[in-house]
Amino acid sequence: MEQLKYNSVFDIIGPIMIGPSSSHTAGAARIGKVVRKIFGEQPDSVDIYLYESFAKTYRGHGTDIALVGGLLGMEPDDPQLSDSLKLAFEAEMEVLFVPKQEQAEHPNMVQIKLTKGSHVLTVTGISIGGGNIQISEVNGFKLSLSLGVPTFIIVHQDLPGMIAHVSQLFCDANVNIGTMTVTREAVGERAIMVIETDERNEEVLSKIQNLEHVFSASYFG
Known part of the structure; x- marks a missing residue:
């Protein structure tokens, strides 16, 4: 019998989160938070381009509220996460969701463009399951960041x-x-x-x- 190996307890029980799917909520919230940290300030506007599975189910699975919650600095288990769209509106952060039909490198992929005046940042993130994420592109530059090391x-x-x-x-x-x-x-x-x-x-x-x-x-x- 093949022995299963787990890197952490999250591989078995999943992360603490709000929402039905670790890929669509916990992973999405973490992508949003990482992108916000890279940007370094609250953007005036955010364009969110969703691909494949994210594009098809982002409303039903809460990917939209998770991404915006992360962009507001929230963790996946933040009790205010479900109100993130309202909070973004109150913070005067304009958010536009754009489902895309093109095939992507991963079914749970999102590209986020943040703008504040002349400051513009575009980041592509992937939710790979269990709340884990990868950053694959920053401002058009290909990367492979799992954030699994310092x-x-x-x-x-x-x-x-x-x-x-x-x-x-x-x-x-x-x-x-x-x-x-x-x-x-x-x-x-x-x-x-x-x-x-x-x-x-x-x-x-x-x-x-x-x-x-x-x-x-x-x-x-």
Whole structure:
């Protein structure tokens, strides 16, 4: 008999959440929250493009309220999650849902475009089951982030020396960088640095946030 292996208790009982489906609610809420953290502020408008299973059932399974709840900073088990659409309206965050007919790389895929003035961010997320997610694209740049290892996402001004300044802080903290990805909107505009590390160290986050020309920095792990 083949022995089943589980990475965590969530593989067996699922995450604590509000809603009928971990993929459509817990995963969706986590995607929304990660996207909001990357953006670093509340957007004025959000365009949410839903694909395949998400497109077909987003209203019935609560994917819409979960995504918006996450964008408002809520966890999947937040008791206010069911009121997220109303709360977004009260916060003057305009939300547009766009079901797409095109085939996607995963049946539970969503692309979220956030806008606040000239600040624009587009992120593609996938809910892979059990409340687990992957970020596959940021501003058109292909990534493969499961957020299963310590991950820092830094939004900063595209200026010479920024990578060196951030890398030095990790060096000073004796934290080894596993992977680093950098993408930018345009020369001299906003850039996004994604860093996966071998060690967990949240203390370096505040030092990154205090660097000049850093708009926002988030830690997952």
